[in-house]
Amino acid sequence: MSKTECSVEKTGKQYRPSVHFTPPTGFMNDPNGLVFDGTQYHLYYQHNPDAAYSANICWGHAISTDLLSWKDQPIAVPDTIDGQAFTGCAVLDTHNSSGLFAGSHGNNIAALYTRARPGRQTQFLATSRNNGQSFEEYAGNPVLDIESPNFRDPQVVYHEPTRKWVMVIAQVDQHNIGFYASNDLIHWTHLSNFGPAGLPTVNYECPNLIQIRDESGALHWVLFVSINPGSPMGGSVTQYFIGTFDGAVFRPYDAILRLTDFAKDAYALQVWSNMPGGEAVNIAWMGNWQYCQELPTQDWRGAMSLPRSMTLRHDPNGYLRLVQVPRGIESLRHPMLTEQGAYLPADGRREIALPRGKAIEIVIRLTADESRQTDPNASGPVIERFELAFANAEGERLSIGYDAPSTQIWLDRGKLRGFDHPFFTGRFAAPINGAVYSNPRSVDLHLVLDGCAFEIYANEHLETATALVYPERPLDVLRLETTGVGFTIDSLAIYTLDKTMCRETA
Amino acid sequence: MSKTECSVEKTGKQYRPSVHFTPPTGFMNDPNGLVFDGTQYHLYYQHNPDAAYSANICWGHAISTDLLSWKDQPIAVPDTIDGQAFTGCAVLDTHNSSGLFAGSHGNNIAALYTRARPGRQTQFLATSRNNGQSFEEYAGNPVLDIESPNFRDPQVVYHEPTRKWVMVIAQVDQHNIGFYASNDLIHWTHLSNFGPAGLPTVNYECPNLIQIRDESGALHWVLFVSINPGSPMGGSVTQYFIGTFDGAVFRPYDAILRLTDFAKDAYALQVWSNMPGGEAVNIAWMGNWQYCQELPTQDWRGAMSLPRSMTLRHDPNGYLRLVQVPRGIESLRHPMLTEQGAYLPADGRREIALPRGKAIEIVIRLTADESRQTDPNASGPVIERFELAFANAEGERLSIGYDAPSTQIWLDRGKLRGFDHPFFTGRFAAPINGAVYSNPRSVDLHLVLDGCAFEIYANEHLETATALVYPERPLDVLRLETTGVGFTIDSLAIYTLDKTMCRETA
Structure with a gap:
C-alpha cells in the first residue's frame, strides 16, 4: 500500500486507527490462523462482514510482509x-x-478451527492450495468431536x-484446556487436561501454547487462556501460565495467576506459528464482550492490538512475567x-500541540526529585505525581x-465523552517497581495512541495496558503536569507514525 | 447507646456512616485483635488519633454486644x-x-501484634488483666524476630x-505466609510457608486462617491473604485460598485465585476468634492504599465494612467460594x-423518594421477561438491562x-462528584450465574448504603462489592429503570436502618 493512497486525513470522530488493523466493514473479534508462510504473514479473524455485531x-483474511501494512483478502473460511x-x-x-x-506447489497451509452450530461444537480441518486464499474442508x-x-x-x-502435532483446545464449561496429539492433523488422541487454574470464570476460550x-x-512453555466473563476488571481477559510441557502434560512452575494486561481490551491473544528463529509474536483482539457490540462506531467494530514481540523476564518482585514490545x-x-534532561518543577505544567488524525507514539522516561516524605516537618501524606494527558480544549x-x-x-480514559456504558471502566492501575532502574524514583512509559486504539507499555515493557478510547473531539494537545514534586524528563521522544491501514469509514 | 442520643440527623455532606464503624477522629485502617470474650466483641483497629492519615x-478500641453498636474505649496498645x-x-x-x-480474675485476653520500627518488624505478646482495656507487654x-x-x-x-497455637504471619517481600506453632504463645517454632500464590504483587499482608x-x-480451612499493591482493580485487595490444614502445612484444594470482593475497598479482612459455635465472622477495612489518605473527609478517614457471616458454597460454575452475609x-x-410482583415494562422508569441522612437497605429480586434475542427478526445485539440508581436532582x-x-x-460510582482521584475507579462488574434460580433470568441484589459506605451482595450473597462513595449532594431518590425488556420485581423491600454509631463530625 502506498503512503499516498492513505494521505487523506479523516475529519470528525477519528476512531479508525491508521496503524492498528480493523475490518474493512462489519464486526471483528478474535485473531485466527496466524501463520508466517515463508513470505507473508497471515491474519485471519472472526468476522461478520454484513453488520457491526457478532x-x-x-x-x-489479510496478509502482510511486516505485520503492520495489511492487504485485505477475500473471506477465507465461510459460514456454512x-x-x-x-x-x-x-x-x-x-x-x-x-x-x-x-501435488501441491504452494505452501501447505492447514487450518484447524471450530464449526459451531447450536448445541454442538466440533473441530474441522481444511487445507489451502492457493497460499491461504481459500480452504477446502x-x-x-x-476431525475432533466430543x-x-x-x-x-x-x-x-x-x-x-515427540514429533507430533499437539492441539490445545478449550473445554469451555469444564474450565480446562484439553491437550491432544496427532501424527497427521486428522486423528487426534487425548493427552491430558490443564485446569481449572487462575480466576473463577464462566467460559474458557482461545488457548495458545x-x-x-x-x-x-x-x-x-507459556499457555495463554482467555476467560469470559470473570475478569476482575470486568468481562473478558487473557491469563497465562508459565511452565514445562513434555509433549503430553503442561505443568506450571507455580500457583501464580498472571494477566497479560492491566486494562480490559486485550482478549483472545493468539501467537504466530512458523516464525523465523522461533520469535514469539502475538496479537490480541482489542475488545471486551461486555461492550464490543455497542461501541460508538457504526460501520465497523473491533480492532487488533499492535503485533507484539514476547519475551519473559523476572520482574523486580521476583515473578517471571511476560514482556510485550510492539513490533x-x-x-x-x-x-x-x-x-x-528537561525539567518540570513541582506543580509545573507544559503543553505540546499534537497533530490531528495521526497515530502518535511517545517514549518517555522520568525521574522524580527526592521525596518530601523524608522531611520531618512534612505533615500528612505526600502527593507526588506526574501526569501525561492527551487532551483538548473541550476538557476531555x-x-x-x-x-x-x-x-x-494509572490509566484514566473516563474523562473522554464519546462512549458511556455501564461496563466501560474508566480507570486502571498497575504497580511499577523502580528496581529496574538504578534510581528507584524513575519510570518509563511507551505509549501509542491511534484513533480508538491506545496502548501503554511501562517499566521496560513489563506492564501492558490495551484500551479502547473514544473522545468526543480530537485530542490535539499533550499536557505534562506535576504535583508536589519536580520531575526530570530524562528523555522524551514524540513521533507521528506513517499510516499503514487505509479505511474509508471513520 | 440509646437511639435518642443519635437522633440528630446530619446535614451537608453525609459521609459519616450511621451503622458502619468509623473512628471518632483521625485515621483508621486494618481491624485488629478481633475476639469475643464471652460477653463482648472487641474491635481493635490501626489508628492515628491525631490526624486523618497514617x-x-x-x-x-471499641466494644459491642452485637457487632453493630460500638462503644469507644481508650487506646489499647500505644505507639512506643x-x-x-x-x-x-x-x-x-x-x-x-x-x-x-x-491470679487473673477476668478474661485472659492475649494480643500478638507487630512492633514496627524503621528496618525491623518483630512480633510482640501482650496480656490484659482488665478485659482488653489495656495491655501489659x-x-x-x-516473641518472634527473624x-x-x-x-x-x-x-x-x-x-x-495438635493442641497447639498456630500463627500465620506475612513474609511481606517473600510473598508467602509463614506458619508457626507454640504451646505457650511465647516460644514459636517455624512449621511451613505457603506461597507465593495468587496474584503477582509487591506486599503480602494480614493473613487470617x-x-x-x-x-x-x-x-x-480458608486462608485469607491481603496484597498491596497488585489488585487487578488497582491497589489493595484480599485474596483467599480454600484447602486443608493438618497443623503444620496449608494445602489449597486447587489453583484457583479467589478474591473476596469485586470492588476495591475491602482490605485487610480479619476474622473474630472465640466465636460461639464456631461461627465465622469477618470485618474488612473499607479502604485502599491508593487513595485512603486523600478521601474527602477532613477529621476522620477510614471505615469498617459491616460484620459478615461467612459460609462456603459451590457456585453455579462449580467453584467453591465465599458467601458473605451482613450480620x-x-x-x-x-x-x-x-x-x-410489581412489573416494570421495557424502557420503564420508576422513582421512589429516599429519606436523607439514614442508612438504607434494599433487598430486591428481579426476573427479566423472555429475551428478544430469540426473535429471528431481531437485528444486532439485544440490550436488556435493569438499573437501580441512588440519585439526586443534580444528576449524580x-x-x-x-x-x-x-x-x-455492574457497580458504577463514577457519576458521583464528591471525590475525583486518578486511582478511584468508577466501574466494577461481576458475572452472575442465574443457575441458582429455577429461572435463569432472575437475579437478586442486597444493598446497604450508609453515608460513604456502600455494600452490594448479589446472587444469594456469592458476590460482594464494598465501595466508598462520595456524592456531592445527598442521594435522595431511588430510580428503577429498564432498557429493552420488561422486568418483574419479584420482591422488593426497602428499609431504613436504626443508627448505631453516633459521631459528631460529618
Missing part, C-alpha cells in the same frame, strides 16, 4: 451449513503429514521432541519532538500518570 | 519506643498456657488436633416499602445494574 461468523467458522489456527504442513497436500470432518456444545478454539503446534525465551535465553513500528516513525483528557510514593501508574 | 499507629503497634490479633488464653495470667518481647524489615500481621488460632462450613456442613442488621430495620447517580443477556452485574 453473527454468521466467518474468517476474514455445518455452522459458523469459529476461532482456530493455521500451520504449515510442510512435510504433508496429513497426506492432503499431494477435509472430507472426513469433524459431543460437546462448548468445545472450541483449537491451536496446534508441532512438538519436535508457545515457547518463549527469558532474559537468559532459556525457553519456557516494527520504529520503521513508521517521524520524529516530532526529541529531548533529553486521556490521562496516564505516575504516583511516585507508591510507584504505581 | 502515622504513629496505635490500636484504637519499640515502634508503631501494627496489625495483630487477640485470643483468649483461657487455660493460661502462657503462664502470664496467674511481655517482658521477653519480641531480623526482617517486613514481617508482620500475626494471627493466632488454636489448633485442637479460619475454618468455614460449606452448604453441606463440612468444614474447610445482624435485620434488628435495625424499619420497613419503608415492601412489595411483591450511584448505579447498580443487571445485564440480562450476559448475566453480569
Whole structure:
C-alpha cells in the first residue's frame, strides 16, 4: 500500500486507527490462523462482514510482509451449513503429514478451527492450495468431536521432541484446556487436561501454547487462556501460565495467576506459528464482550492490538512475567519532538500541540526529585505525581500518570465523552517497581495512541495496558503536569507514525 | 447507646456512616485483635488519633454486644519506643498456657501484634488483666524476630488436633505466609510457608486462617491473604485460598485465585476468634492504599465494612467460594416499602423518594421477561438491562445494574462528584450465574448504603462489592429503570436502618 493512497486525513470522530488493523466493514473479534508462510504473514479473524455485531461468523483474511501494512483478502473460511467458522489456527504442513497436500506447489497451509452450530461444537480441518486464499474442508470432518456444545478454539503446534502435532483446545464449561496429539492433523488422541487454574470464570476460550525465551535465553512453555466473563476488571481477559510441557502434560512452575494486561481490551491473544528463529509474536483482539457490540462506531467494530514481540523476564518482585514490545513500528516513525534532561518543577505544567488524525507514539522516561516524605516537618501524606494527558480544549483528557510514593501508574480514559456504558471502566492501575532502574524514583512509559486504539507499555515493557478510547473531539494537545514534586524528563521522544491501514469509514 | 442520643440527623455532606464503624477522629485502617470474650466483641483497629492519615499507629478500641453498636474505649496498645503497634490479633488464653495470667480474675485476653520500627518488624505478646482495656507487654518481647524489615500481621488460632497455637504471619517481600506453632504463645517454632500464590504483587499482608462450613456442613480451612499493591482493580485487595490444614502445612484444594470482593475497598479482612459455635465472622477495612489518605473527609478517614457471616458454597460454575452475609442488621430495620410482583415494562422508569441522612437497605429480586434475542427478526445485539440508581436532582447517580443477556452485574460510582482521584475507579462488574434460580433470568441484589459506605451482595450473597462513595449532594431518590425488556420485581423491600454509631463530625 502506498503512503499516498492513505494521505487523506479523516475529519470528525477519528476512531479508525491508521496503524492498528480493523475490518474493512462489519464486526471483528478474535485473531485466527496466524501463520508466517515463508513470505507473508497471515491474519485471519472472526468476522461478520454484513453488520457491526457478532453473527454468521466467518474468517476474514489479510496478509502482510511486516505485520503492520495489511492487504485485505477475500473471506477465507465461510459460514456454512455445518455452522459458523469459529476461532482456530493455521500451520504449515510442510512435510504433508496429513497426506492432503499431494501435488501441491504452494505452501501447505492447514487450518484447524471450530464449526459451531447450536448445541454442538466440533473441530474441522481444511487445507489451502492457493497460499491461504481459500480452504477446502477435509472430507472426513469433524476431525475432533466430543459431543460437546462448548468445545472450541483449537491451536496446534508441532512438538519436535515427540514429533507430533499437539492441539490445545478449550473445554469451555469444564474450565480446562484439553491437550491432544496427532501424527497427521486428522486423528487426534487425548493427552491430558490443564485446569481449572487462575480466576473463577464462566467460559474458557482461545488457548495458545508457545515457547518463549527469558532474559537468559532459556525457553519456557507459556499457555495463554482467555476467560469470559470473570475478569476482575470486568468481562473478558487473557491469563497465562508459565511452565514445562513434555509433549503430553503442561505443568506450571507455580500457583501464580498472571494477566497479560492491566486494562480490559486485550482478549483472545493468539501467537504466530512458523516464525523465523522461533520469535514469539502475538496479537490480541482489542475488545471486551461486555461492550464490543455497542461501541460508538457504526460501520465497523473491533480492532487488533499492535503485533507484539514476547519475551519473559523476572520482574523486580521476583515473578517471571511476560514482556510485550510492539513490533516494527520504529520503521513508521517521524520524529516530532526529541529531548533529553528537561525539567518540570513541582506543580509545573507544559503543553505540546499534537497533530490531528495521526497515530502518535511517545517514549518517555522520568525521574522524580527526592521525596518530601523524608522531611520531618512534612505533615500528612505526600502527593507526588506526574501526569501525561492527551487532551483538548473541550476538557476531555486521556490521562496516564505516575504516583511516585507508591510507584504505581494509572490509566484514566473516563474523562473522554464519546462512549458511556455501564461496563466501560474508566480507570486502571498497575504497580511499577523502580528496581529496574538504578534510581528507584524513575519510570518509563511507551505509549501509542491511534484513533480508538491506545496502548501503554511501562517499566521496560513489563506492564501492558490495551484500551479502547473514544473522545468526543480530537485530542490535539499533550499536557505534562506535576504535583508536589519536580520531575526530570530524562528523555522524551514524540513521533507521528506513517499510516499503514487505509479505511474509508471513520 | 440509646437511639435518642443519635437522633440528630446530619446535614451537608453525609459521609459519616450511621451503622458502619468509623473512628471518632483521625485515621483508621486494618481491624485488629478481633475476639469475643464471652460477653463482648472487641474491635481493635490501626489508628492515628491525631490526624486523618497514617502515622504513629496505635490500636484504637471499641466494644459491642452485637457487632453493630460500638462503644469507644481508650487506646489499647500505644505507639512506643519499640515502634508503631501494627496489625495483630487477640485470643483468649483461657487455660493460661502462657503462664502470664496467674491470679487473673477476668478474661485472659492475649494480643500478638507487630512492633514496627524503621528496618525491623518483630512480633510482640501482650496480656490484659482488665478485659482488653489495656495491655501489659511481655517482658521477653519480641516473641518472634527473624531480623526482617517486613514481617508482620500475626494471627493466632488454636489448633485442637495438635493442641497447639498456630500463627500465620506475612513474609511481606517473600510473598508467602509463614506458619508457626507454640504451646505457650511465647516460644514459636517455624512449621511451613505457603506461597507465593495468587496474584503477582509487591506486599503480602494480614493473613487470617479460619475454618468455614460449606452448604453441606463440612468444614474447610480458608486462608485469607491481603496484597498491596497488585489488585487487578488497582491497589489493595484480599485474596483467599480454600484447602486443608493438618497443623503444620496449608494445602489449597486447587489453583484457583479467589478474591473476596469485586470492588476495591475491602482490605485487610480479619476474622473474630472465640466465636460461639464456631461461627465465622469477618470485618474488612473499607479502604485502599491508593487513595485512603486523600478521601474527602477532613477529621476522620477510614471505615469498617459491616460484620459478615461467612459460609462456603459451590457456585453455579462449580467453584467453591465465599458467601458473605451482613450480620445482624435485620434488628435495625424499619420497613419503608415492601412489595411483591410489581412489573416494570421495557424502557420503564420508576422513582421512589429516599429519606436523607439514614442508612438504607434494599433487598430486591428481579426476573427479566423472555429475551428478544430469540426473535429471528431481531437485528444486532439485544440490550436488556435493569438499573437501580441512588440519585439526586443534580444528576449524580450511584448505579447498580443487571445485564440480562450476559448475566453480569455492574457497580458504577463514577457519576458521583464528591471525590475525583486518578486511582478511584468508577466501574466494577461481576458475572452472575442465574443457575441458582429455577429461572435463569432472575437475579437478586442486597444493598446497604450508609453515608460513604456502600455494600452490594448479589446472587444469594456469592458476590460482594464494598465501595466508598462520595456524592456531592445527598442521594435522595431511588430510580428503577429498564432498557429493552420488561422486568418483574419479584420482591422488593426497602428499609431504613436504626443508627448505631453516633459521631459528631460529618
